[in-house]
Amino acid sequence: MKKTLLACALLSSVTGGAAHAATVIGFEIGGDYWQADTGGTFAEKGQPQQDFNYDNSSQGSIWVAVEHPVPLVPNVKIRQNKISDDGGANVTNFNFAGKQYKGAITTDTDLSNTDFVLYYELLDNDIVSLDFGAAYKLMDGNVRVHQVLASGNKHSEKSIDSGIVMGYVDAQVGVPGLGLYGFTDIMMGVDESNVYDYSVGLGWNFDGTALDYRVRVGYRDFQFNVNNFDGVTADTQFNGYFAGVEIAF
Numbered sequence: 001m002k003k004t005l006l007a008c009a010l011l012s013s014v015t016g017g018a019a020h021a022a023t024v025i026g027f028e029i030g031g032d033y034w035q036a037d038t039g040g041t042f043a044e045k046g047q048p049q050q051d052f053n054y055d056n057s058s059q060g061s062i063w064v065a066v067e068h069p070v071p072l073v074p075n076v077k078i079r080q081n082k083i084s085d086d087g088g089a090n091v092t093n094f095n096f097a098g099k100q101y102k103g104a105i106t107t108d109t110d111l112s113n114t115d116f117v118l119y120y121e122l123l124d125n126d127i128v129s130l131d132f133g134a135a136y137k138l139m140d141g142n143v144r145v146h147q148v149l150a151s152g153n154k155h156s157e158k159s160i161d162s163g164i165v166m167g168y169v170d171a172q173v174g175v176p177g178l179g180l181y182g183f184t185d186i187m188m189g190v191d192e193s194n195v196y197d198y199s200v201g202l203g204w205n206f207d208g209t210a211l212d213y214r215v216r217v218g219y220r221d222f223q224f225n226v227n228n229f230d231g232v233t234a235d236t237q238f239n240g241y242f243a244g245v246e247i248a249f
Contacts, residue, residue, distance in 0.1 A: 030244055116135060134190075141160045167187065168186070170184070200219055213245070
């Protein structure tokens with residue numbers, strides 16, 4: 001709870017100022033299924049990074065957004081991202097969380113996180129939509145190393161649960177009358193400048209009586225390149241194609 005309150009305070013200071021607001025209160029909920037390739041390295045602070053071979057794996061995101069007509073008060077979006085993968089490596093001298101490893105080891109790299117986004121609508125019409133604001137990406141994962149030995153299994157783990165302040169931009173360009181639109185969603189790290197999370201793709205909007213339905217396909221790339229983040233140095237990337245749905249009402 002303390003981290004969430006801190007996130008809101010940071011975001012409010014970044015996104016202060018006048019902006020365009022919706023004319024009525026609106027809600028959006030959605031989810032994406034993401035098939036990602038994973039690659040990268042990690043190590044404990046002060047140790048050389050180790051390259052791991054990861055499996056391709058499915059990831060997912062769900063989100064909810066609220067837009068309102070209150071001047072100066074930003075709109076809110078919260079997105080939960082499940083991002084994790086298993087990998088392996090043969091090491092000669094790898095130290096992690098106080099234990100030394102030699103030989104074949106496996107890892108479970110979990111970089112799941114929650115995005116708390118505050119944003120303003122700068123443009124909102126049938127052709128162009130542009131949102132601008134800031135986000136706080138609260139990490140909620142860990143990195144585990146495991147080794148099976150004849151003398152007994154060895155295991156070590158480090159939690160990754162700090163947050164990252166990020167800039168946020170969401171843009172859409174539509175084709176009037178067809179329901180087709182292109183979109184991009186970009187988050188760039190401020191205090192961790194080598195961390196980013198972006199997606200780009202196409203969507204189709206289907207107008208209903210009370211609800212609008214949207215189908216999305218595209219490409220997403222999450223880069224977690226940090227130095228001494230919760231005692232871990234890493235350069236890990238998840239990228240691949242996704243498909244999703246969104247309901248607006």
